[in-house]
Amino acid sequence: TEFSSNLGQNRDLFEAVNTMSRAVLVVDQNGHVLTANARAAKIIEANDGISVDHLGCLRTASQDGTKRLHAILEGSHSPKTNGNFAFGGVCLLKRPSGRRPLQLLASPLSEKPRLGRNRLTLVFLSDPEEPVNVRESILRELFELTPAEAAVASRLATGESVEQICEGLTITANTCRTHLKRIYAKTQTSRQGELVNLILTSVASLPEPY
Numbered sequence: 001t002e003f004s005s006n007l008g009q010n011r012d013l014f015e016a017v018n019t020m021s022r023a024v025l026v027v028d029q030n031g032h033v034l035t036a037n038a039r040a041a042k043i044i045e046a047n048d049g050i051s052v053d054h055l056g057c058l059r060t061a062s063q064d065g066t067k068r069l070h071a072i073l074e075g076s077h078s079p080k081t082n083g084n085f086a087f088g089g090v091c092l093l094k095r096p097s098g099r100r101p102l103q104l105l106a107s108p109l110s111e112k113p114r115l116g117r118n119r120l121t122l123v124f125l126s127d128p129e130e131p132v133n134v135r136e137s138i139l140r141e142l143f144e145l146t147p148a149e150a151a152v153a154s155r156l157a158t159g160e161s162v163e164q165i166c167e168g169l170t171i172t173a174n175t176c177r178t179h180l181k182r183i184y185a186k187t188q189t190s191r192q193g194e195l196v197n198l199i200l201t202s203v204a205s206l207p208e209p210y
Helices: 008-018 038-046 063-075 136-143 147-157 162-169 173-187 192-200
Strands: 023-027 033-036 050-052 058-060 089-093 102-108 121-126
Touching (some): 008 033, 038 050, 038 121, 058 063, 063 102, 136 147, 136 173, 147 173, 147 192, 162 173
Antiparallel strands (some): 023 033, 023 121, 050 058
């Protein structure tokens, strides 16, 4: 599916959206999709929880879900009492396939538009079924890890146990523990949970651009 944009003055913005590593769309106040990057387009084309109707507007797998989605999009531009614009909202999108629901976050793209201009909203989509990918090359650069240490750290962050890491990398438990000890020192962490949280919130866990 290709999403077009006729907003020439925002061409740079749309080009920027298309380079984002997260699944992102830009929609107007009616839920009409103006642009979507490759990751978002892939989710929409799967037609499993969210899709685009014949008018080019976002819809969910149910009528009630679609109403709620459009209420969130409309609410993303509702002013607070102090005059600032409210956070758009989040919701889960149930999937006919039975897979875990998609996650959606909507946020106003800008402040209140001038008269006659569209109110644009950024829509972020997340698929919890997508495997976590930690880039070892970035871990090496961020924390000055060796290739072996980065391999252990990335596997730990994606949910593997020490036993699975040893089997996957063909190393002994003692070697793995040695690597972990050095990783803790270099990342200034002391526990597996702390290390995993650090890695998953780092830029090493950002998806690679399509």
